[in-house]
Amino acid sequence: MIWQLDLLILALVVVCALAAITLKDLLSATVVFGAYSFLMCLLWAEMGAVDVAFTEATVGAGISTVLFIAAILRTSRRSKD
Amino acid sequence: MKRIQELAKTRQLGESPIIQVSVRLLVPFIQLFGLYIIVHGHYSPGGGFQGGVVLGASFVLLALAFDLKTSLRHMSERANAILGNLGALIFTGTAVICALLGGLFLDYSALDRIIPLGPIEWRSMGIFIVEVGVGLAVMSIMASLYWDLGSGGELDEGL
Numbered sequence: 452m453i454w455q456l457d458l459l460i461l462a463l464v465v466v467c468a469l470a471a472i473t474l475k476d477l478l479s480a481t482v483v484f485g486a487y488s489f490l491m492c493l494l495w496a497e498m499g500a501v502d503v504a505f506t507e508a509t510v511g512a513g514i515s516t517v518l519f520i521a522a523i524l525r526t527s528r529r530s531k532d
Numbered sequence: 533m534k535r536i537q538e539l540a541k542t543r544q545l546g547e548s549p550i551i552q553v554s555v556r557l558l559v560p561f562i563q564l565f566g567l568y569i570i571v572h573g574h575y576s577p578g579g580g581f582q583g584g585v586v587l588g589a590s591f592v593l594l595a596l597a598f599d600l601k602t603s604l605r606h607m608s609e610r611a612n613a614i615l616g617n618l619g620a621l622i623f624t625g626t627a628v629i630c631a632l633l634g635g636l637f638l639d640y641s642a643l644d645r646i647i648p649l650g651p652i653e654w655r656s657m658g659i660f661i662v663e664v665g666v667g668l669a670v671m672s673i674m675a676s677l678y679w680d681l682g683s684g685g686e687l688d689e690g691l
Contacts, residue, residue, distance in 0.1 A: 506581065506582055509582050509585040514589055514678075517592055525681070
C-alpha cells in the first residue's frame with residue numbers, strides 16, 4: 452500500500468463521480484461511469500483485495516457498461532431537457 | 533447521442549473488419565480464461581461468479597462485434613437456458629445432497645459418505661463443484677440479459 456497512489460486514485464474517483472452526476476448526456480455519463488469503475492478496480496487491487504478488483508473489472512467496467520449502453524440506445528427522448 | 537441512435541437504426545454498429553477479425557481471434561482465449569478462472573478459483577483470485585461473467589462476456593462481445601445471430605449460433609437460446617438451469621441445479625443439488633446425507637446445508641464434509649476421500653479433501657472438492665454450478669448459471673444469465681436487452685426482447689437483431 453502506497454498512500455500517495457491511494458490518494459491520487461481516490462481523487463480521480465471523486466472527479467469521475469462528480470462528472471458522472473453533472474453530465475446531461477446519458478451516453479457520456481455511462482462512459483465516465485465505466486472509467487469510475489475501472490479506477491475503483493485499480494484502487495481495490497492496490498489495496499490488496501484482488502478478488503473484489505476482479506469482480507469490479509468484469510462486472511462493473513465490463514458487463515454493466517455494455518448493458519447501460521444497450522438500455523440507453525433503446526430509449527427515446529420525448530422532451531429536450 | 534441522437535446521432536448514435538439514428539446510426540443504430542440504419543446500420544449495424546461496430547461493423548469493421550479489424551474489430552471482427554480481432555474478436556474472432558480473441559473469443560476462444562477469453563472463454564479459455566473464463567474456464568481457468570472457474571477451475572482455479574479456490575487457489576487464487578477468481579471463482580464461479582467472475583469466471584461466469586467472463587464466459588458470458590465472450591458471447592456479448594460476439595453479439596457486439598457481429599450481430600445477434602452470430603452470437604446465437606455459438607450458443608443457442610435453448611442451450612443457454614439448459615446450461616443456466618443445470619448450473620442452479622448443481623449448486624442446490626450439492627447442498628441438498630449434503631443435507632440429506634446428515635450434514636448441514638452446504639456442509640461438504642457430509643459427501644464423505646458417498647466417496648471416502650476424507651472430510652478436508654471433500655470441503656475443497658465441494659467448493660469446486662459449487663463454483664462450476666455458479667459459473668454456468670452466471671454465464672447464462674449474463675448472456676441472456678444482453679440478448680434480451682440489446683434486441684428489445686425479439687432476439688432477431690442486435691443493437
